Amino acid sequence: MATYDTLPIYKSCYDFLLRIMHVVTHFPKDYKYSLGEKIQTTAIETVICIYRANTEKYKSQHLKSMLHYIQMLYLFLRISHDIKILPQEKYTSIVFMLDNISRQARGWLTSTQKKDDASEKVVEQNIQTEEHAKEATACP
Numbered sequence: 200m201a202t203y204d205t206l207p208i209y210k211s212c213y214d215f216l217l218r219i220m221h222v223v224t225h226f227p228k229d230y231k232y233s234l235g236e237k238i239q240t241t242a243i244e245t246v247i248c249i250y251r252a253n254t255e256k257y258k259s260q261h262l263k264s265m266l267h268y269i270q271m272l273y274l275f276l277r278i279s280h281d282i283k284i285l286p287q288e289k290y291t292s293i294v295f296m297l298d299n300i301s302r303q304a305r306g307w308l309t310s311t312q313k314k315d316d317a318s319e320k321v322v323e324q325n326i327q328t329e330e331h332a333k334e335a336t337a338c339p
Contacts, residue, residue: 202253203249203250203253203254206249206253207303208249208300208303208304208307209246209249209250209253211296211299211300211303212242212245212246212249212300213246214296215242215245215293215296215297215300216242216243216245216246218292218293218296219238219239219242219293220239220242222285222289222293223235223236223238223239226279226284226285227284230279230282230284234275234278234279234284237275238272238275238276238279241268241271241272241275242268242272244264244268245265245268245269245272245300248261248262248264248265248268249265252265252307252311257315258307258308258311259308259311259312259315262304262307262308262311263308265304266301266304266305266308269297269300269301269304272297273294273297276290276293276294276297
């Protein structure tokens with residue numbers, strides 16, 4: 200298992216987080232501590248989900264949480280753009296970064312679900328084999 204900080208998705212997400220931290224500092228005071236703080240907190244949670252998904256055996260729940268946070272970020276960024284506190288060029292580049300992270304997360308989730316499904320099948324087969332063995336030994 201790779202350490203979380205060497206994963207391409209972590210690097211992309213960390214770069215995104217740094218960019219967000221910088222952009223939010225330029226928000227007007229009225230929005231910096233409300234919408235800006237929500238954006239920053241959600242971006243941090245996204246990075247934390249990568250760490251959790253990489254360290255847990257069953258990654259799906261963390262990757263689904265990450266995709267949930269990404270959808271929240273899209274919403275917050277759209278609001279920031281629509282109320283004109285996030286200029287078009289910054290909005291476009293940030294959303295492009297977020298699209299890249301989202302694609303990687305969905306790919307990781309798909310891969311993880313396939314592995315989880317295969318693991319479940321092996322466990323079910325082992326249980327059935329054990330049950331058959333018990334039945335065979337129980338018969339006189």
